[in-house]
Amino acid sequence: MSPGKPAISVDRVTLAFDNYLVQHDVSFTVNRGEIFVIMGGSGCGKSTMLRAMIGLLRPTQGSILYDGETLWNGDDERRATLQRRFGVLFQSGALWSSMSLAENVALPLTQYTSLSGHEISSIVALKLALVGLRGFEDYYPSEISGGMKKRAGLARAIALDPSILFFDEPSAGLDPVSSKRLDDLILELRDGLGATVVMVTHELASIFAVADKAVFLDAEKHTGVAIGNPRDLLRDSKLAAVHDFLTRGGSETPAAPQKTSGRKD
Numbered sequence: 001m002s003p004g005k006p007a008i009s010v011d012r013v014t015l016a017f018d019n020y021l022v023q024h025d026v027s028f029t030v031n032r033g034e035i036f037v038i039m040g041g042s043g044c045g046k047s048t049m050l051r052a053m054i055g056l057l058r059p060t061q062g063s064i065l066y067d068g069e070t071l072w073n074g075d076d077e078r079r080a081t082l083q084r085r086f087g088v089l090f091q092s093g094a095l096w097s098s099m100s101l102a103e104n105v106a107l108p109l110t111q112y113t114s115l116s117g118h119e120i121s122s123i124v125a126l127k128l129a130l131v132g133l134r135g136f137e138d139y140y141p142s143e144i145s146g147g148m149k150k151r152a153g154l155a156r157a158i159a160l161d162p163s164i165l166f167f168d169e170p171s172a173g174l175d176p177v178s179s180k181r182l183d184d185l186i187l188e189l190r191d192g193l194g195a196t197v198v199m200v201t202h203e204l205a206s207i208f209a210v211a212d213k214a215v216f217l218d219a220e221k222h223t224g225v226a227i228g229n230p231r232d233l234l235r236d237s238k239l240a241a242v243h244d245f246l247t248r249g250g251s252e253t254p255a256a257p258q259k260t261s262g263r264k265d
Contacts, residue, residue, distance in 0.1 A: 013062035040217035087162035102137035147178035167199040
């Protein structure tokens with residue numbers, strides 16, 4: 001991507017299903033190398049926005065641009081080429097249960113590259129090692145823990161060295177220790193790969209630990225009502241919905257946790 005342009009520009013996007021409005025007139029930009037969080041309460045449309053950003057849902061109105069290019073103006077081949085710049089970690093991990101971890105991670109490499117079997121095996125071993133799963137190549141998803149499944153899904157998401165990573169509720173279902181380890185891993189991978197990260201989550205610990213910037217989607221107003229660093233929003237926002245979300249409905253403003261690793265703001 002060329003210098004000076006944001007990695008992603010969401011411009012006045014409206015998402016709707018028939019007569020049901022999810023979000024309208026949402027705009028924000030995601031800069032290269034940034035960890036950007038889409039946050040908000042249940043039912044606000046966070047995951048729907050993410051699906052639109054990865055090209056699984058066409059916006060009803062507005063545009064989403066990647067280095068100035070949209071997924072929807074070209075033909076299917078061009079859209080597929082753009083999407084190969086993405087790595088996606090779905091909420092469940094979405095691993096194929098009939099495949100070993102190595103086979104799961106190898107899948108995008110066998111589908112989208114002409115690499116030899118030996119080259120693919122080397123890359124798979126490297127990606128699993130990067131997420132702390134060295135030695136688990138021959139395990140099946142049913143044989144590992146929930147946190148390990150998320151890490152295996154992450155290894156598959158980075159198999160093609162994507163420039164943009166999308167995570168849908170990566171900490172869902174994890175205990176606090178596993179969740180923190182995953183947060184640390186996301187920071188390490190962002191810094192090591194130089195990737196841009198877009199993450200949907202409602203987990204406050206993760207939001208304060210990793211986010212450089214966030215957009216708050218309001219479920220009642222059906223639009224984005226606040227954009228900024230979560231700590232700044234916690235300190236400065238006058239919107240009750242934003243304050244309630246960032247304090248879990250508390251009447252007092254708690255001190256936001258500090259990042260323990262990753263790029264400094």
